Structure formats: structure tokens, C-alpha cells
Amino acid sequence: MENKLIVSPSPHIHSGETIQKKMYNVLIALIPAFMIALYLFRLDALIITALAVLFCVGFEYLITKYMMKETPTVFDGSAIITGVLLAFNVPSNLPIWILALGCLFAIGVVKLSFGGLGNNIFNPAIAGRIFLLISFPAQMTVWPTPETSGAVDAISSATVLGNLKLNPELLPSLQTMFLGTEAGSTGEMSSLALLLGLGWLLGRKIITWHIPISIMATIAVFTGILYIINPIPFYNPLIHLFSGGLMLGAIFMATDYVTSPMTKKGMIIYGVGIGFITITIRLWGAYPEGVSFAILLMNALTPLINNYTTPKRFGEVVKHG
Secondary structure (H helix, E strand, C coil), rough: CCCCCCCCCCCCCCCCCCHHHHHHHHHHHHHHHHHHHHHHCCCCHHHHHHHHHHHCCCCHHHHHHCCCCCCCCHHHHHEEEHHHHHHHHCCCCCCHHHHHHHHHHHHHHHHHHHHHCCCCCCCHHHHHHHHHHHCCHHHHEECCCCCCCCCCCCCEEHHHHHHHHHHHHHHHHHHHHCCHHHHHHCCCHHHHHHHHHHHHHHHHCCCCCCCHHHHHHHHHHHHHHHHHHHCCHHCCHHHHCCCCHHHHHHHHCCCCCCCCCCCCHHHHHHHHHHHHHHHHHHHHEEEECCCHHHHHHHHHHHHHHHHCCCCCCCCCCCCCC
């Protein structure tokens, strides 16, 4: 009699979700922010984003095929997302050769040197941005104003966070910050567009609310307390929520599957840590922005958070005292 019983390891039911589907859903969620970037920065936004994607995909293909001697996996979407997010984190007028170096660092050093997707400790796009910020601070801290970015002689200006520290009288309105028509990096401009992306990711169950909401709530509570004590723009919670790369980092980079905690409790601890470090750097650090550094630091703590929050195995004896 033929034995039709098949014994195999879990999982036994496939949800139909794949890495490609999740990655391309993230790309769909980034479309509103990209459309705003095109509207504000015109051809510059298209060029910087397209080239960043091209560099990241190209470097991953070449390194994987010719240095690691493995089958390239560039079509899983992860390299494309790294390119888009890195482009969104730099000025739209960044020199192309600097962008190429950032992409090489993100893909070659941060991602593939650890073994590729699923093995990297740090978020490649965040690490690439910090590498460029430290290596080329002048080029990474000069932003074209949206109104003139399409002109030949585009003028540059400080970001909201830069003015918050040095020239608070030059701050735009909260509506301007929320809609995104102030100076800043290519894809961080519009909080509204990024929140639309969050809605898509939550609706498609690509991410959960724990990380982005815990980051935003921590910053809102921290600055809200300070604002009650001393109601000046420097402590205004809405300014900190709607400016800089907070929304972009909280929604699209802190939630990276590989570099964020696995459990819901761990995600909240991770998010609170990012929020606390971000606002500490913004208020008392040398840099006006702190999101990238906060995410990178909490990426390093993710294994420890996982170890602390992972549930005990069923039947495991827990020793007390």
C-alpha cells in the first residue's frame, strides 16, 4: 500500500507572502513622497532617485556575482528600496559621484559584507546616509529651496531643524511643514505623503504600528512636557514631528525587518529608544537632526532586545532567585 503520509518541517501553510511582494509594497508606499519630490525638485529628484537605484542594483549584482560567486538576487526588491531610501535621505542636488560612493558603502559594506539580505546588522540606507554625512558634511548639509531647484542658479537654505536652533524667526508654518514645501532632503519633505505611505503599509499588513507610533509618541511626549514648561518653538512637539527625516525614518527605515526586533514588546522598546535618542540629539547635540544616528544605534541593540523579549520555549523551566 502506498504511503501518502508526508512528514515535513514547518511551516505547513503558506501565506502567499514573499520577500518580493513585501518589498514592492514598500515601494508603492513610497510613491506619494516621490510624487511630492518630483513636484518640488523637478528633474533633480528623478535623476538622484533613478541613479541611486541603478547604483545599488548594479553594485549588488557585480559584488554578488563576481566577488561572492553567488547567484545575484537583485530582483527581490531590497536593493531598489535601499537606493530609493538613500536618495530620499540626501539633497536633490548632491553630486553624482558622492551618491555613488554612498550606494557602494550601503550595498558593499553594510549589506553584502555581512552576508546579504537577512544578515546585515544595520539598515544599509541609514548607514549610507551617515557615511556621506560624516565624509562630505558640506555637500550633505546644503539643500536647494523647492521654488528654485529647477533653475540653473538654485539658491540653498537651511532646513526647519537648522532654523529651529539658529533662526527660529524663519520657521515656516506648521501647514507648510506638514504638506512639505520647505528645504530638506529629497524624500523627507511632506509628512502627509509619508503618512499616506504608513496607511498603505498598515493596511497591507507589511508592518505593524508598534515601531512608528512608539517613535512619534515618545518624541511628542518628551517635547510636549518641555513645551508645557517653556512654550517656545524649540520645544514644540508638532514642529519636531513634521520636520526633518522623522516620518521617513520612523515609517520606512526603523521598521526594516532585518534590523528591528521580532516581538511587539521589543518593537516598542526599540521605538521608544529611537524617539528618545532622536530628540536628545536634536535638542542638545551638535547635529540638528538625530533620526539616522538613533536608528543606527538601536539597530546595534536589536539582538539584545530580541534576547530580552523573546518568549520562553513551551515547557522550559524558568529558574527564580
